[in-house]
Amino acid sequence: MRNPSVETQGLPARGAHAADEPLLAVDNLHVEFHTRQGVAHAVNGVSYSLNAGETLAVLGESGSGKSVTAQAIMGILDMPPARIPAGEIRFHGTDLLKLSDKDRSQIRGQRIAMVFQDALSALNPVFTVGWQIAEMFRVHRGMSRGDARKKAVELMDRVRIPGAKQRIDDYPHQFSGGMRQRIMIAMSIALDPEVLIADEPTTALDVTVQAQIMELLAELRQESNMGLILITHDLGVVADVADKIAVMYGGRIVENAPVHDLYRNPGHPYTKGLLESIPRVDLKGQELYAIKGMPPNLLEMPSGCAFHPRCPYRRDECATAVPPLYSISGTRSSACHYWREVFDGGSR
Amino acid sequence: MGRYAIRRLLQAIPVLVGTTFLIFVIVYALPGDPIAALGGDRRLDPAYVAVLREQFHLNDPLLLRYWYYVRGVFSGDFGTTYRGVPVTQIFQGKFGVTFQLAMTALIMEAVIGLGLGLLAALRRGRWEDQAVLGFTLFLVSIPPLVMGFVLQLWLGVKLKLNTGLDIFPVAGNAEGLRSYLLPGFVLACTSIAYLTRLTRTSLVEVLRADYIRTAVAKGMSRRRVLGRHALRNSLIPLITYLGADLGSLMGGAVITETIFNLPGIGQQLFNSVYLRENTVVVGIVTVLVLVYILANLVVDMLYAVLDPRIRYE
Ligand SMILES: Nc1ncnc2c1ncn2[C@@H]1O[C@H](COP(=O)(O)OP(=O)(O)OP(=O)(O)O)[C@@H](O)[C@H]1O
Ligand SMILES: [Mg+2]
Numbered sequence: 001m002r003n004p005s006v007e008t009q010g011l012p013a014r015g016a017h018a019a020d021e022p023l024l025a026v027d028n029l030h031v032e033f034h035t036r037q038g039v040a041h042a043v044n045g046v047s048y049s050l051n052a053g054e055t056l057a058v059l060g061e062s063g064s065g066k067s068v069t070a071q072a073i074m075g076i077l078d079m080p081p082a083r084i085p086a087g088e089i090r091f092h093g094t095d096l097l098k099l100s101d102k103d104r105s106q107i108r109g110q111r112i113a114m115v116f117q118d119a120l121s122a123l124n125p126v127f128t129v130g131w132q133i134a135e136m137f138r139v140h141r142g143m144s145r146g147d148a149r150k151k152a153v154e155l156m157d158r159v160r161i162p163g164a165k166q167r168i169d170d171y172p173h174q175f176s177g178g179m180r181q182r183i184m185i186a187m188s189i190a191l192d193p194e195v196l197i198a199d200e201p202t203t204a205l206d207v208t209v210q211a212q213i214m215e216l217l218a219e220l221r222q223e224s225n226m227g228l229i230l231i232t233h234d235l236g237v238v239a240d241v242a243d244k245i246a247v248m249y250g251g252r253i254v255e256n257a258p259v260h261d262l263y264r265n266p267g268h269p270y271t272k273g274l275l276e277s278i279p280r281v282d283l284k285g286q287e288l289y290a291i292k293g294m295p296p297n298l299l300e301m302p303s304g305c306a307f308h309p310r311c312p313y314r315r316d317e318c319a320t321a322v323p324p325l326y327s328i329s330g331t332r333s334s335a336c337h338y339w340r341e342v343f344d345g346g347s348r
Numbered sequence: 349m350g351r352y353a354i355r356r357l358l359q360a361i362p363v364l365v366g367t368t369f370l371i372f373v374i375v376y377a378l379p380g381d382p383i384a385a386l387g388g389d390r391r392l393d394p395a396y397v398a399v400l401r402e403q404f405h406l407n408d409p410l411l412l413r414y415w416y417y418v419r420g421v422f423s424g425d426f427g428t429t430y431r432g433v434p435v436t437q438i439f440q441g442k443f444g445v446t447f448q449l450a451m452t453a454l455i456m457e458a459v460i461g462l463g464l465g466l467l468a469a470l471r472r473g474r475w476e477d478q479a480v481l482g483f484t485l486f487l488v489s490i491p492p493l494v495m496g497f498v499l500q501l502w503l504g505v506k507l508k509l510n511t512g513l514d515i516f517p518v519a520g521n522a523e524g525l526r527s528y529l530l531p532g533f534v535l536a537c538t539s540i541a542y543l544t545r546l547t548r549t550s551l552v553e554v555l556r557a558d559y560i561r562t563a564v565a566k567g568m569s570r571r572r573v574l575g576r577h578a579l580r581n582s583l584i585p586l587i588t589y590l591g592a593d594l595g596s597l598m599g600g601a602v603i604t605e606t607i608f609n610l611p612g613i614g615q616q617l618f619n620s621v622y623l624r625e626n627t628v629v630v631g632i633v634t635v636l637v638l639v640y641i642l643a644n645l646v647v648d649m650l651y652a653v654l655d656p657r658i659r660y661e
Contacts, residue, residue: 076564109567116565121558125657126580136566171656187566 021093022049023227024073024112024195029087031068031251034080040298042068044251044306045087047325050195050227055218057238057259058231059274060248063295066231069248070197073229074114075104091195110140113193117200119180123172129156129183130168136190155186159216178209182216189220196221197229202237214241235274239263244331247271250296250306253325257332267334267343269311305337313338353645360641364634365418371633372414375626382406382430382624404430404627417630426631430624435631438616443635446612449604450597452525452532457539457597458590464540465547470574472552480548484541492600496534496607503530531608535600539593546589547582554582584654591647595640 031043043065050056058066071077073089075096089096091112096104116122124132133155134148143151149168156164159182172180181201188196198217202210218241221228230242238245238259245262247255247270255268266272273291293310296302302309308318317337325333328343336342383400384392400406405413420427426435468480490498517527554560555578563577601614609615613632620628652658 074565076561105567105569107567109565114565116558116562118558122562124559124563124577124581126655128656135568139566139568139572173657184562 021090023052023054023092024229025049025088025090026069026073027088027090029069029072029089030085031065031072031077032083032085034083038299041301042251042298043072044301046248046251046253048246048253048256050229052194052227053221053225054244055221055228055230055242057242057245058229058248059233059235059238059245061233061295063298064248065251066233066248067199068251070114070199070229070231073195073197074112075108076114109136109188109193110191111193112195112197113188113191115181115184115188115196115198115201118204119177119184120172120204122184123180125172128169128171129175132172133183133187133190136187140191151190152186155190156183159183159186159189159220161186177205178212181205181209181213185213185216185220189224189226192224193226195227195229197231199231200233201230203232203234210237217241247274250301251298252306252335253333254307254335255333256325261332265343267328267332267339268336269313269342270307272342305335313341353649356645356648360638360645363641364637367637368418368421368630368634369414372417372630373410375621375629376410376413378621378624382626400430417627421631421634426634427627429628435628438628439613439631439635442611442613442616445610446598446601446605446614449528449531449535449601449610449612450594452528453536453539453597454590454594456532457536457543457593460536461540461543462547462586464544466551468544468548469551469555472548477548480544484544487537487541490537492534492537492603493607495537496531496604499530499534500607527608527610531604531610534607535597535604539597543586543589543593547586550582550585551578554578557581580654584651587650587654588647591643591650592640594643595636598639599636 025047026049027047029043029046030041033040033042046065046069048056048058058069060066068077068082072082072084073096077084084097087097091107096107099107123129130149130152133152134143134145137143137148137151138145141148153164153168156168161167161179161182167175172183175183181204185198185201196217201217202213205213214237217228217230220226230238232238242259244256244258246253247262247268249270255262255266255271257267262271263275266275270291277291291310296306296309302319304317304319304321305311305314305323308314311318313336315338321337323335323337325335326339327333328339334342383397383404383406405416408416417427424436426439428434429438464480464483468477471477517530559581560573560578563573568577598613601610601612602618603614604610605612605614606618613635617629617632619625620632
């Protein structure tokens with residue numbers, strides 16, 4: 001049930017789609033951190049978009065700015081040290097960055113929600129899980145203690161926590177890792193958000209549990225037609241659940257593509273390297289490919305294309321000209337001057 | 349929890365025995381003869397001295413004397429002074445005064461320390477934070493003796509002379525609660541500074557925790573994030589410190605009570621050490637150790653209430 005009472009003037013109504021506008025669109029987003037060592041350019045012009053019911057996987061190595069982008073969408077960056085010098089985050093066509101704090105807080109947690117990586121540290125250790133889930137209903141919907149509690153049990157059932165009724169008064173540390181992540185998910189979907197951002201929701205879990213959590217997320221997304229942003233650096237996880245992929249490198253999107261197109265035919269040298277570094281059964285015994293070199297230093301980004309020092313396709317131009325996001329087709333784009341070469345499977 | 353409390357109390361017995369024995373040894377190792385001190389400048393009749401020494405077991409070995417003492421304490425008998433007054437009678441009313449002083453100090457410490465620490469944490473890096481840091485440095489660097497006399501002069505005497513406002517009595521405890529304000533503050537100074545720093549650190553650390561970020565992401569207001577999600581977590585180390593500090597404050601009352609002429613146990617301790625009233629000294633220390641142990645027990649219990657990850661079996 002969508003509750004219309006929380007909608008404020010100036011905010012888009014739930015489900016009311018502006019024509020030609022995706023549910024969520026990040027457009028040329030820049031985020032920098034002002035630190036003692038200087039200005040760290042964590043996000044340098046990220047653009048991606050998400051439609052209702054769609055799953056977007058955001059992929060990239062550690063430090064590439066995946067989480068910072070997500071936190072910017074949520075509006076939970078600490079400013080300072082963070083600053084957003086440019087860019088738009090449009091939700092139903094409304095730029096969230098231009099909203100007042102009050103309007104923004106109507107969206108945070110209620111219409112755009114987030115699941116964090118390590119549920120043990122992301123849940124408050126001194127409150128019961130029931131309390132933490134019920135808080136969403138009590139604070140945002142003004143429900144009574146008893147009603148909110150009933151809702152919490154329902155949610156725990158929905159994310160398939162066995163014996164929800166008995167376990168509602170337990171504390172986070174009394175659950176296993178997988179169950180804790182389910183609680184985190186229950187809490188985030190409590191108010192039926194339109195967008196759910198899951199930031200490496202399975203990294204802290206073992207493989208079988210990882211699969212179950214991914215399955216749960218996919219199922220919930222389908223049931224309620226949410227848009228799901230799945231942040232990960234595990235290409236293997238992505239193939240089964242995602243519709244499209246945004247690959248990040250050095251705070252930029254280097255490639256946007258539907259998931260199967262990308263696997264079949266990567267359009268950026270970095271993506272190609274990533275794909276080749278996945279262990280494959282049919283190539284067992286062969287040495288695994290690894291992208292050479294180090295991730296970029298955000299305080300001193302390389303000139304031109306940030307990937308050029310590590311790129312097997314590089315030319316002189318790459319060190320001077322920042323590649324724009326070239327449109328390859330209606331659904332694909334690549335930030336490589338020589339994407340055609342990569343595309344044709346040209347040799348390294 | 350009940351079982352745990354009993355076990356902790358039983359564990360306290362060796363601690364109590366150990367500390368009292370230590371103080372027993374130290375007190376009796378002090379130079380000077382307690383019986384000789386009874387006579388002041390006069391020399392006492394040797395026969396009389398012999399009787400007294402016998403009566404107070406002063407000729408027995410230390411261990412045996414300690415045994416007599418412990419046996420007495422467990423039956424509620426703290427012995428008598430060398431002048432024949434029961435030690436429990438000397439205690440009368442004095443622990444109450446000291447307890448009231450220590451509680452006043454503790455409350456001031458909690459209110460000022462937590463308040464300033466909170467302010468510093470929330471305004472981290474800004475002038476308020478710097479000002480609080482400066483104030484705490486000031487508090488710890490002034491010796492209690494100086495602080496006591498200065499406040500006595502300014503707030504106790506000059507304020508009254510210049511404005512006619514008689515808020516802070518200079519000495520004694522005739523004015524009830526008001527009498528404890530100045531000495532309470534002087535006693536609390538160092539602790540206030542320490543608790544302020546501790547509160548700031550604890551809160552800053554908690555505010556950095558992942559679950560705080562979660563609370564913000566849930567759309568909770570800043571006020572709710574602070575008051576509900578951060579507060580209880582940051583209180584855990586602070587409660588420990590506060591509880592342990594009650595014992596220290598009672599022990600630290602010696603100087604303060606002397607400055608402000610409060611008829612408490614600290615002043616008594618000071619006088620008794622001076623007069624070589626060993627039974628009184630050991631008795632006071634025994635009770636102080638007991639208070640300390642009980643305060644710590646209460647803290648441990650509170651701990652379990654605040655932090656569900658801790659369970660006592
Ligand atoms: N509060 C901050 N102050 C300074 N720099 C920050 C801050 N938060 C993030 N960064 C920097 O921004 C960059 C991007 O971080 P981000 O967390 O988005 O990476 P990520 O892609 O999520 O990596 P991971 O896979 O490790 O989670 C990192 O280099 C990080 O050091
Ligand atoms: Mg991250």
